[in-house]
Amino acid sequence: MTVLTRNNVVLSGNPGAPAMVFAHGFGCDQSMWRFVAPAFESTHRVVLFDHVGAGGSDLSAYAPQRYGSLDGYAQDVVQILEALELGPAVFVGHSVSAMIGALAAAQRPDLFDRLVLVGPSPRYIDDEGYRGGFSAAEIDELLETMDDNYLGWSAFIAPVIMGNPGRPELGEELTNSFCRTDPAIARRFARTTFLSDNRADLARVTTPALVLQCREDVIAPPEVGRYVHEHLATSELVLLDAVGHCPNLSAPDQVIDAISAYLSHVAARS
Structure with missing residues (x-):
């Protein structure tokens, strides 16, 4: 089994x-980027993959000890980039994959050009002086x-995560995606995700980043986006005029425009 087979890597x-490189969030797979990724195929070598346990990944590769922390998933990202040998990449991570990408970039900054x-969310549970969006009891x-x-x-x-009650088909899609995921692996990934605290790791990230935050998001409220922006060495924060936690599905044009504008500014400065 190769790394590329393990993670069902697809190139276009x-x-x-x-x-x-596009990385999906909890309970999802690479299809969640189908409205965004094609917009960059003319200018980039687009890489899609599934985290182990999701989509078309090799379920036999799942090891509870390796994936008991986000570091295991970050190591997978590093191995994918090493195997592809495509040079420093723009990494676009949604939800928990945003932090997975940040951890990977902190470990191997040479593999990353920019983070989106x-x-x-570096921590989902509220703490003194920090609002993550949930109390410890709510997460339990x-x-x-x-x-x-x-x-x-x-x-x-x-549907709560999607946050677009006027478009129930989006909530249904996310529900179906969750239900396609192996329940045992999903439960472990949920614990790994929602009990994580990677706030201290943000200081280790030197790769320039764009933080995209929806104006309303029950999973990662705006305060969290600002926290991430303020604790990264070099970052820009863009507040999308969108609601919910999955703008890659509910507001893909805004996501495309924000990424395109960011990369254009980067190119103009270089």
Whole structure:
């Protein structure tokens, strides 16, 4: 089994162009980027992949010890970039993959040109002087409900995460995505995600970053986006006129425009 097979890596776009890697969030797979990634195929070598346990990844590669922290997923990203040998990449990470990308970039900055962090959260649980969006009791309840009835939990939480009640088809898509994920792996990934605290790791990231934050997001509220922006050495913050935690599905044009503008500014300055 190769790294590329393990993570179901799919390449498209311009073979001679810089790489742009898209990483999906919890309970999803690479299809969540289908409205965004194609917009960059003329200017970049587009790389899509599935985290182990999701989509078309090799489920036999899942090891609870390796993936008991986000560092295991970050190591996968490093291995993918090493295997592809495409040079420093623009890494676009949604939700938990934003922090996975940040951890990977902190470990191997030579592999990353820019980070685009969509709805990032270094800690989901509130702390003194920090608002993550959830109390410890709320996270405990969320995880207990998931353990008791994963399919029921998925049907309830997905529309809440999506945050677009006027477009129920989006919530249904996310529900279906959750339900396609192996429940045992999903439960472990949820614990790894929602109990993580990577605030101190932000200081280790030297790669320039764009933070994309929706104006309303129950999973990663605007305060979290500002926190990430303020604690990265070099970053820009863009507040999208969008609601919910998945603008790659609900507001893809805004995501495309924000990324394109950021990369254009970078090119103009260089």
